[in-house]
Structure formats: C-alpha cells, structure tokens
Amino acid sequence: MGAVEQNGFVFEPEFSVIGQNGAIHVFKNGKFIEEIQFVFSGEYPEFDEIQQLIDNYCEQNSI
Secondary structure (H helix, E strand, O other): OOOOEEEEEEEEEEOOOOOEEEEEEEEEOOEEEEEEEEEEOOOOOOHHHHHHHHHHHHHHHOO
16 A cells, blocks of 8 residues: 555555554655554555545644
C-alpha cells in the first residue's frame, strides 16, 4: 500500500500484521506533521479503511 496524496498532503500508511495495528504518517511539503494510529483485523487493513481515516483527518483539520 503506497502513499496517498490529498489536498496537498501526503499520507504514508504502514502496518504490522502481527500487532494488528498501524499508523498513517502525515506530511506537508516533505515535513512530518502528525501520526494517525489505527487498529485493524485480518491479514491487512483494507484500502477503504485507510481512505476513511484520511478523509476524517482532513475533515477534522479543515484540510
């Protein structure tokens, strides 16, 4: 799963199948802004789940 660009921000997801958790690293102009942590079940998080987290972040931060 690669980086997602949205509204001038870059969101880079990473996750641990063993730990069943992950994080989305948020960047703006190459500068680290924040980490969005999440949990999931199954072999890997679904892209739709990741996109929903990104959409919620953008909405909450008026991006």
